[in-house]
Amino acid sequence: MKNQQIKVLLVVAALAAIAIIVPNTNSYVILLVTRALAFSILVMSLDILLGFTGLPSLGQAAYLGVGAYMTAILATKYQFGLGFDFWLVVVFGILIGAALAAIFGLFAIRATGVYFLMITLALGQCVWGLAYRWNSLTGGDNGINLPVRPKFGIDLSQDVTFFYLVFGFFSVSLLLMYILVRSPFGRSLVGIRERELRMQILGYNTWLHKYIAFIIAGGFGGLAGVLWAHTAGIVSPENVVLTTSVDALLMAVLGGAGTLVGGAIGAFIVIALREYLSTLVPWWQYVLGGVYVLTILYLPSGLMGIPERIRQRRTLSSKPVDPKKLASVPS
Amino acid sequence: MDIRFWLIQTFNGISYGALLFLVGSGLSLIFGVMRIVNLAHGSYFLLGGYVALTVIWTTGSWVLAIPVAALAIAVVGLLMERVFLRPLGFDPLRQVLLTVGFAFLFQQAALDIWTGNNFDINPPDALTQSVVIGGLYFPLYRVFMIGMALSIGVILWLVMEKTRMGAAVRATVDDAQMARGVGIDTSRISMFIFALGAFLAALGGVIGGAFLGIYPGLDFEILPLAFAVVIIGGMGSLTGAAVGALAVGLADNFGKALLPEISYFTLYAPMVLILAVKPTGLFGRE
Numbered sequence: 271m272k273n274q275q276i277k278v279l280l281v282v283a284a285l286a287a288i289a290i291i292v293p294n295t296n297s298y299v300i301l302l303v304t305r306a307l308a309f310s311i312l313v314m315s316l317d318i319l320l321g322f323t324g325l326p327s328l329g330q331a332a333y334l335g336v337g338a339y340m341t342a343i344l345a346t347k348y349q350f351g352l353g354f355d356f357w358l359v360v361v362f363g364i365l366i367g368a369a370l371a372a373i374f375g376l377f378a379i380r381a382t383g384v385y386f387l388m389i390t391l392a393l394g395q396c397v398w399g400l401a402y403r404w405n406s407l408t409g410g411d412n413g414i415n416l417p418v419r420p421k422f423g424i425d426l427s428q429d430v431t432f433f434y435l436v437f438g439f440f441s442v443s444l445l446l447m448y449i450l451v452r453s454p455f456g457r458s459l460v461g462i463r464e465r466e467l468r469m470q471i472l473g474y475n476t477w478l479h480k481y482i483a484f485i486i487a488g489g490f491g492g493l494a495g496v497l498w499a500h501t502a503g504i505v506s507p508e509n510v511v512l513t514t515s516v517d518a519l520l521m522a523v524l525g526g527a528g529t530l531v532g533g534a535i536g537a538f539i540v541i542a543l544r545e546y547l548s549t550l551v552p553w554w555q556y557v558l559g560g561v562y563v564l565t566i567l568y569l570p571s572g573l574m575g576i577p578e579r580i581r582q583r584r585t586l587s588s589k590p591v592d593p594k595k596l597a598s599v600p601s
Numbered sequence: 602m603d604i605r606f607w608l609i610q611t612f613n614g615i616s617y618g619a620l621l622f623l624v625g626s627g628l629s630l631i632f633g634v635m636r637i638v639n640l641a642h643g644s645y646f647l648l649g650g651y652v653a654l655t656v657i658w659t660t661g662s663w664v665l666a667i668p669v670a671a672l673a674i675a676v677v678g679l680l681m682e683r684v685f686l687r688p689l690g691f692d693p694l695r696q697v698l699l700t701v702g703f704a705f706l707f708q709q710a711a712l713d714i715w716t717g718n719n720f721d722i723n724p725p726d727a728l729t730q731s732v733v734i735g736g737l738y739f740p741l742y743r744v745f746m747i748g749m750a751l752s753i754g755v756i757l758w759l760v761m762e763k764t765r766m767g768a769a770v771r772a773t774v775d776d777a778q779m780a781r782g783v784g785i786d787t788s789r790i791s792m793f794i795f796a797l798g799a800f801l802a803a804l805g806g807v808i809g810g811a812f813l814g815i816y817p818g819l820d821f822e823i824l825p826l827a828f829a830v831v832i833i834g835g836m837g838s839l840t841g842a843a844v845g846a847l848a849v850g851l852a853d854n855f856g857k858a859l860l861p862e863i864s865y866f867t868l869y870a871p872m873v874l875i876l877a878v879k880p881t882g883l884f885g886r887e
Contacts, residue, residue: 326694377877384693387638388832389876392869395825399865406862513821516640516701523698555709562702566695567685 281444281531289437293430301501304433306534306541307440308497313521313533314447315490320519321528322451323483324463328387329374329394330518333488335401335510336370337363337495342414342505343407349417356420360496367492368485370397375484379477394515402507413506416499426500436497440534443490447530450486459483524565526572535573605737610854616743618850619750623805624823625830625849626757626842627798633774633837633885634787634794637686638693641700642802643824644707649674649803650810650819651715653722663725671804678799682792704820717817722810746808750846753801757839770794774837802827826853829872835885844884 292303312334319325341359344350351359374393381389401408408414419426426432450456461469462476469476499505508514521540525532540558547554569575628642652673653666660666681703689695723729728745731738761767772780773790781787805823806815813819826849834845849868856864875882 320694326697328697377873381876381880384632384636384638385876385880387693387697388828389873389880391825391828392832392872392876395829395869396866396873399869400863403864403866404862511821512825516698519694520698520701523694553709553713555705555712559702559705559709562705563685563699566699566702567689570695 285437285441289434292433297429300429300433302542302545303538304429304436304501305498305545306538307433307436308494308501309518309521309541310534310537311440311443311497312491312494313518313525313537314444314530315487315494316518317522317527317530317533318447318451318459318483318487318490320522321526321530321532322456322463323459323480325480325484326387326519327378327390327487327515328512328519329390329392329397329515330487330491331510331512331514332374332394332397333367333370333491334495334498334514335397335505336366337492338499338505338509339401339408339414339495340366340492341496341499342416345416345499346414352417352420354422356422356426360493363492363496364489365492367495368489371485371488371491372481374488375481379480379484391512391515394510394512398507398510398512401510408507411507413504413508415504419500432500436501439493439497443493444530444534447490451530455479455482520562524561524572526574529572529574532572532574539573606858608737610858611851612739612743614851614854615847616746616850617854618847619747620805620809621826621830621850622750622843622846623753623808624802624827625834625846626754626839627801628827629831629834629836629838629842629845630770630794631798632831634770634777635686635791636691636693637700638697639700639798640697640824641681641704641707642798642827643820643822644704645674645678645799645802646806646809646823646827647815647817647820648677648707648711649806650720650722650815651711651806652803653807653810654715654720654815657722663723666722667804667807670807671800674803674806675796675800679792679796681799682795686795687788687791708817708820712817715815719814719816720810721814722807724811742811749808753804754839754843761839766793825869829868832872832882833875835882838882838884841882841884845882 288303292300312330315333316327316330319327319330340363341351344359344362345352374390378386378389378393402410404410419432421427424431426435451459458469458474458479461472461474462479466476469479495509498509502509517540521536522533523536524539525534525536527533539561543554543558543561547557565572571578624642624646627645628639631637631639631642649670653663653670656666656669657663685699685703686696689699724742724745728742729740731740732744733739759767761770769780769785770790770793772783772785773787777787780790809823813823829849830842830845832845833848834841834843852868852871853864856867860867879885
């Protein structure tokens with residue numbers, strides 16, 4: 271238990287450091303961090319599915335997409351959400367993400383393993399197809415440019431103010447998701463991940479558990495979409511394309527699935543590599559691809575798993591090897 | 602919208618389906634034998650087109666470009682399977698992510714070697730003409746595509762149904778553990794199938810490059826379509842891949858012509874329904 275408290279303290283300290291240091295850096299860094307924070311919410315929502323429920327979704331960008339497109343369409347067509355009604359848009363964004371997940375979940379939840387990957391891929395492609403082709407609503411390939419950011423007492427077009435807003439949403443999302451995964455509901459999700467059949471025999475309605483987790487993740491995805499739309503200032507099919515979903519998945523695994531914070535770390539690293547490194551060297555994508563391949567080959571538990579591995583190695587080397595223990599380790 | 606419209610659109614749909622069959626049949630076999638969702642499959646398609654371009658630029662021979670490109674990419678696929686995928690063991694998520702990592706690496710490599718420009722693969726003049734039947738123009742190249750897919754399909758079918766090797770592959774698709782039990786070297790089957798899949802995808806890239814063009818980003822455009830073929834037809838089934846390719850080719854063409862605003866939706870929504878009702882696809886076996 272004490273170990274857990276230290277971890278929480280570390281995260282809080284890291285958050286405080288971000289809130290203090292970032293606004294004092296240059297505008298480029300502020301923008302980068304804001305992007306990473308907004309995207310992190312999506313990655314953490316995916317981690318609820320991937321890391322805690324054992325559902326690797328290949329279509330998570332769809333929820334970011336509906337949230338972002340809704341924000342952009344309301345803002346450009348109806349001038350809605352640019353004042354105090356921004357908070358309504360946030361609520362709508364969460365609801366539309368959750369609603370989409372509620373529909374998609376009906377199709378996807380029954381599938382397992384590779385089939386779940388495939389069906390979420392197909393569902394994500396449905397959303398992408400509409401975004402790409404439904405010109406009159408989505409602007410097709412060009413996407414939608416958003417007007418100015420909302421203004422209500424505070425002016426969000428100031429990058430620092432906007433950073434604080436996204437930072438606030440990120441922290442609250444992290445807290446809520448942390449409470450969720452530590453709750454009895456979250457514990458039973460982990461049970462389903464580990465062995466679904468046993469949970470069924472114990473009397474849990476595993477389908478309903480997974481379905482609810484799916485909807486919650488969709489809601490957070492929608493929230494990420496609202497923030498992303500105002501962060502980037504443009505919403506386009508790029509946001510819902512297959513590679514965006516794959517990105518989210520890779521970020522979660524790179525940081526460490528089943529840790530929530532790991533997803534945020536993964537998002538920071540990848541976005542920093544992509545946005546910053548690409549301005550320095552032309553071959554940045556080798557680094558990104560290399561990081562992915564090496565992570566999957568040598569760090570299956572992600573960056574957050576490193577301390578654990580070091581500890582294991584230490585105990586292994588300090589104690590004489592127990593042959594019985596070795597035999598029980600699955601190869 | 603008269604009969605000519607329907608005839609031309611059907612013909613275009615079938616010829617596009619022929620191209621999709623080349624990409625989809627390999628992906629389907631890989632999935633059937635190894636249960637791997639190979640997200641680098643679109644990259645094989647694109648790289649096949651690029652290698653063919655290089656061969657054409659250096660030797661000027663389009664006929665030579667087809668086998669060279671397909672074989673070169675088959676070697677790439679074989680190495681990927683042996684060196685990286687095989688040691689990974691069975692874990693769908695890690696396998697998927699590994700193939701994506703490679704897709705990104707291939708993307709960058711293609712950018713470095715062949716720049717980001719759009720290229721066209723120009724087939725010999727003999728294939729660029731059209732045949733006129735009843736006042737309708739049918740581009741000869743599309744006829745060639747259909748012929749190519751048909752012959753590849755027949756060869757694959759013969760190998761799968763009539764040879765010992767094919768029987769071993771089918772056994773592995775049905776139940777890899779039992780296949781190993783009766784002495785089939787499933788590891789070698791996997792290697793062979795993965796290389797074959799890459800070969801077919803690259804072949805598709807060379808042939809499709811003439812009318813799709815070869816450009817960065819094509820890899821992730823063709824990939825979801827290939828998956829649609831696999832899912833609709835059923836994983837690991839050749840007949841399924843053929844039917845799926847035809848269905849996707851026709852749906853894509855008519856969708857774009859009749860319902861342009863929701864054309865991709867009309868393609869992927871049936872895919873979702875089929876997956877939800879029968880996850881193994883129309884022709885897949887449990």
